[in-house]
Amino acid sequence: MGKLYAISGVTGMTGNELVRQILTEDSRDRILGFDNFYASSIDTVSDRIDDERFEFFEYDLNNKEQMLDFENRVRSASPKYDEVIYINCAAVVHTEHFYHVYETFETNVEGMNEFLQQAIRVGAGKFINCSTSEVYSMNSWNENGGVKESDYLTMAVAEHSQRTSYATGKLLTEFFMKDAVDEGRIRGCSIRFANVYSKDERYPKHIIPYIINSFRDEGKVVLLENSRKNRRTFLNNYDSCSAVLALASTDTALDGTVYNVATDEEISIIDLATLCAKKMGITEPVIEFEGYRESDPERRLLSTEKIRTRTSWRPVVGLDKGLDECISNYIPRVSRDL
Ligand SMILES: NC(=O)c1ccc[n+]([C@@H]2O[C@H](COP(=O)([O-])OP(=O)(O)OC[C@H]3O[C@@H](n4cnc5c(N)ncnc54)[C@H](O)[C@@H]3O)[C@@H](O)[C@H]2O)c1
Helix, strand or coil: CCEEEEEECCCCHHHHHHHHHHCCCCCCCEEEEECCCCCCCHHHHCCCCCCCCEEEECCCCCCHHHHHHHHHHHHHHHHHCCEEEEEECCCCCCCCHHHCHHHHHHHHHHHHHHHHHHHHHCCCCEEEEEEEHHHHECCCCCCCCCECCCCCCECCCCCCCCCHHHHHHHHHHHHHHHHHHHCCCCEEEEEEECCEECCCCCCCCCHHHHHHHHHHHHCEEEECHHHHCCEEECEEHHHHHHHHHHHHCCHHHCEEEEEEECCCCEEEHHHHHHHHHHHCCCCCCEEEECCCCCCCCCCCCECCHHHHHHCCCCCCCCHHHHHHHHHHHHCCHHHHHC
């Protein structure tokens, strides 16, 4: 009979790729999804919008009437499917919004909890909660193969930066998830993604599109002073979504706990900029430094032993291939050939 997916934030970076990965040619699954276009547009699913297995609603996670309507639609569709899986992708994400305490609280914490309660009310079997590796805050790495889900946290606090409000909100959602599973209301887990990127990104301030677009449009890139030292791993959107689906289809993994999802391919931001420039045919890239971000960890390196042990998930898109795809998408062939 197939599975029924209920996805919030479905036109966002994670949501739209999930639609693509779920609705393969012979899939009997169906998706009910919504988004309020806070940070996306319908264009991201234009290749699937006519697929009768996908129904989209321009709804807001914080709008009670719209959520009630969505709930009723899921409830009435659910008897035709083997199981109902909720995936919460809707969130106030991205660097500049992280500082908006009330907005992140309303959507990322209250909205997440309402969506979780909705999943429980409709009798959904599973709930996947997208959390973030930002919760590792100032202890985002170690020399023993990266931070683990069970490591204690050292958070930057309001004394340091309002930015951590995003991470603390997400951290709270992990407790909601755990409580719901421990109380036997649903199965599920939280996922701490680290630095997801995509060739179709709509948000030009994420570092990879920012670097590529800056070289393309300005002939140079201006980085934060932090970038002189900072190192990161980057997770291709294809791999973040395949992790969501790997977890959703592994019942034994859905014990309410947290899973790191990342790669271990670490690169400094300066080397990332130089690599992008090289791939774009720029031999002597101009890299300038301006501004400083408080409480930004120098590294973010996650252990993915837990998800690799409990599921068959492995990342398949290396940074080299991922950057090639980004560059060919952001820079039309004709302008690269000039
Ligand atoms: N991108 C990353 O690097 C990253 C890293 C760690 C965790 N995450 C988490 O993964 C999840 C998905 O993130 P993403 O990268 O796809 O971000 P995204 O911004 O591309 O997608 C989020 C979507 O939610 C929508 N949205 C926001 N507020 C809404 C509301 N009130 N009602 C309905 N829709 C709303 C946005 O319009 C957007 O389409 C989020 O929970 C995010 O916190 C992302």
